[in-house]
Amino acid sequence: MVDKSILLDNKKFTVGTFTDSDKLLHAVETLRKKEVKIFDCYTPFPVHHLDHALGYTRTNLTIGAFLCGMLGTLSGFTLAYSMNVVDWPMIIGGKPQDINVFTSFIPVIFELTILFTAFGMVIMFFARNRMIHGIKEDLLDRRQTDDHLLLAIDNSEEQSLSNDEIQSILINEGAVKVKGNVESFNTSLTTEEDLEIVIGNNEGAAVIN
Amino acid sequence: MGHHTITEVRQEKFDFSGRIKLIPILLFVVGAILAGVGAMQAKKSWDAPRAEVTNAVNDHSAEANNHETQEAHTDHHQTLTDTHGGSAVLSDAHAEENHAEVAHTETHVSSEHAEAHGNHHEATYMTRVWANLLLNSYYFWLFAVSALFFIAVNYVANAGWAVMLKRIMEAQSSYLLVGSILLFTILFLGRDTLYHWVNYFDGSAAGNPQDPGYDTILESKHWLLNNSSIFFFIPFVLIIWYLVRTKLRRNSIAEDETPGLDMFKNSTRWSAGFIFFFAFSFSALSWLIIMSLDAHWYSTMFSVYNFAISFVSGLSVMMLILQYLKSKGYMEMVSDEVVHDLGKFMFAFCVFWGYIFLGQWLLIWYTNLPEETVYFQARLNSHFKPLFFINLFMCFLIPFLTLMMRGAKRSPKVLLAAALTILVGHWVDMYLLIMPGTVGNKADLGLLEIGTTMAFAGIFIYTVLHSLSKANLYPLNHPYLLESANHDVGV
Known part of the structure; x- marks a missing residue:
């Protein structure tokens, strides 16, 4: 996965706004074919194959999940074994107190495997995406969380095409709105500041709020 | 999505040519010859003593154990604790508790009929032949049943992803007629x-509490285990299933000619009714055909267990047929996404089988009641022990760890290997369900087993491929055909 922060502070973006996921996907493909570096796309819902089109490789989260599961399996076994065999053997149903009661460990092992996998996945997912508690939610456009899809290009990056050419490609690809110099804002601002930026960000767009 | 949306499905037809026909025919002929040779060998070697059989418990001795005195029960119980719990020393230490537990059994088994089943006829080599025929006729019949069930489920769930595979399922379910006839003939x-239990109810002890051979457990099951169940109930269920299958197939073929939703709606209604009927009838059939081989045994999980075997092996067969067709250049419009989803189904139902297996085993192991543990005693504390673990590995652990990876569910080679592992594993599973209760400690794996399986595989393959060649490979006017062709879950 491309290593980058989701914190958009101090960066200026060229932003194309789309209302159709297919058009966004096609725009991404066209731009990447012309070797334009795309910063990221912001969509309110998952768009199939967008990750592939952006050139992201498949996540390694599944391997992490498997390792977490194995850890859970080991913990479950250790827990059950140390309690039922080593630490405090108890006779239940006339069963012996050694490894032969493995059958009774299976539910414990099963549950802990699932618990470790689930928690591990959630923690790893948030950590990998740097979605730490208290983080500022940076937005380029209010409606990226509603029904608009954004394609953001970092202006400070070297591009093969000029900014005007990129903007005209975005328009040709069906962007409903293209802006050349967008700064991010975050939702922790006060209502007045917020509204100001929102209005500033959405000049000419339909009334928001 | 978006890019290459398929708007038209190119129609194909499977060509069941002479050369392909030769394979199942050869399989059948060679299998039949091998089975014959195997049966002769079994006949010759039947009376020779088996060296390695030491503490094997077959159904008869298990029953004998069941009907001995309380003292004998305790011994029997100790063996069980030994098997399932481990330390024999410990069992001795708790012999008193065992006594208390075993007393419970006495409510079911009166101690007076110690020689109750002494009049049992011994297992002969013919028992082994019949058991093999039953095993294979039931196992291959399950593939057809699960395919029919899968069609019905897809209709009722309004599922679109598998529509491209519908003709494979239909072809697989076409074995239902042949399979049902074979199964019923063999049962009959x-x-x-x-x-x-057939012998018991034909004998003098049945219905006569004064007779020393009177068997309370069998008498309590007489409402299900009787001749009219075999003569009437089984054919009744088989005929209903066959009628549903014929109806769904005819609708599917007619749909190719007539666009519209009429056939789809009609099939959905039939499917809903079928699933309702299937739930009851499949349970009853699995009790009658397989569980009653160990007629004294109880398990409420048994029909679910049979369903799990049926579904996962049916999906594996579907995968094999799909990969075979793909390797022959057919069905290229079936995308990796659909194959991936079928792989997910295989994986999921491997886990389901493991879960059901554990559900049955765990309760029996915990409660440790002799009348229940005797079933695993015969399978785990005998020469069936290696097969018991092979079964667990091949049906659960190996496919679980293999099919877990995403790449595995998209790789034809891995899928083939996994499907074959599952199928062989469940053959062993069926072997363990059937053999200990019929052939007992004389059961063996030899030419007879291999030959019978090959012969049945020949019949199955011929029927399925024949049916496959009778219709287009894609259901042309199915409302979800394009959904299936464009199927994409985006991972």
């Missing part, structure tokens, strides 16, 4: 040899 002709 082999019932005296296979089911000891």
Whole structure:
């Protein structure tokens, strides 16, 4: 996965706004074919194959999940074994107190495997995406969380095409709105500041709020 | 999505040519010859003593144990604790507790009929032949049943992803007629040899509490285990299933000619009714055909267990047929996404089988009641022990760890290997369900087993490929055909 922060502070973006996921996907493909570096796309819902089109490789989260599961399996076994065999053997149903009661460990092992996998996945997912508690939610456009899809290009990056050419490609690809110099804002601002930026960000767009 | 949306499905037809026909025919002929040779060998070697059989418990001795005195029960119980719990020393230490537990059994088994089943006829080599025929006729029949069930489920769930595979399922379910006839014939002709309850109810002890051979457990099951169940109930269920299958197939073929939703709606209604009927009838059939081989045994999980075997092996067969067709250049419009989803189904139902297996095993192991543990005693504390673990590995652990990876569910080679592992594993599973209760400690794996399986595989493959060649490979006017062709879950 491309290593980058989701914190958009101090960066200026060229932003194309789309209302159709297919058009966004096609725009991404066209731009990447012309070797334009795309910063990221912001969509309110998952768009199939967008990750592939952006050139992201498949996540390694599944391997992490498997390792977490194995850890859970080991913990479950250790827990059950140390309690039922080593630490405090108890006779239940006339069963012996050694490894032969493995059958009774299976539910414990099963549950802990699932618990470790689930928690591990959630923690790893948030950590990998740097979605730490208290983080500022940076937005380029209010409606990226509603029904608009954004394609953001970092202006400070070297591009093969000029900014005007990129903007005209975005328009040709069906962007409903293209802006050349967008700064991010975050939702922790006060209502007045917020509204100001929102209005500033959405000049000419339909009334928001 | 978006890019290459398929708007038209190119129609194909499977060509069941002479050369392909030769394979199942050869399989059948060679299998039949091998089975014949195997049967002769079994006949010759039947009376020779088996060296390695030491503490094997077959159904008869298990029953004998069941009907001995309380003292004998305790011994029996100790062996069980030994098997399932481990330390024999510990069992001795708790012999008193065991006594208390075992006393419970006495409510079911009166101690007076110690020689109750002494009049049992011994297992002969013919028992082994019949048991093999039953095993394979039931196992291959399950593939057809699960395919029919899968069609019905897809209709009722309004599922679109598998529509491209619908003709494979239909072809697979076409074995239902042949399979049902074979299964019923074998049940009918082999019932005296296979089911000891048939002998019991034909004998003098049945319905006569004064008789020393009177068996309370069998009497309590007489409402299900009786001749009219075999003569009437089984054919009744088989005929209904066959009628549903014929109806769904005819609708599907007619749909190719007539666009519209009429056939789809009609099939959905039939499917809903079928699933309702299937739930009851499949349970009853699995009790009657397989569980009653160990007629004294109880398990409420048994029909679910049979369903799990049926579904996962049916999906594996579907995968094999799909990969075969793909390797022959057919069905290229079936995308990796659909194959991936079928792989997910295989994976999921491997886990389901493991879960059901554990559900049955765990409760029996915990409660440790002799009348329940005797079933695993015969399978785990005998020469069936290696097969018991092979079964667990091949049906659960190996496919679980293999199919877990995403790449595995998209790789034809891995899928083939996994499907074959599952199929062989469940053959062993069926072997363990059937053999200990019929052939007992004389059961063996030899030419007879291999030959019978090959012969049945020949019949199955011929029927399925024949049916496959009879219709287009894609259901042309199915409302979800394009959804299936464009199927994409985006991972």
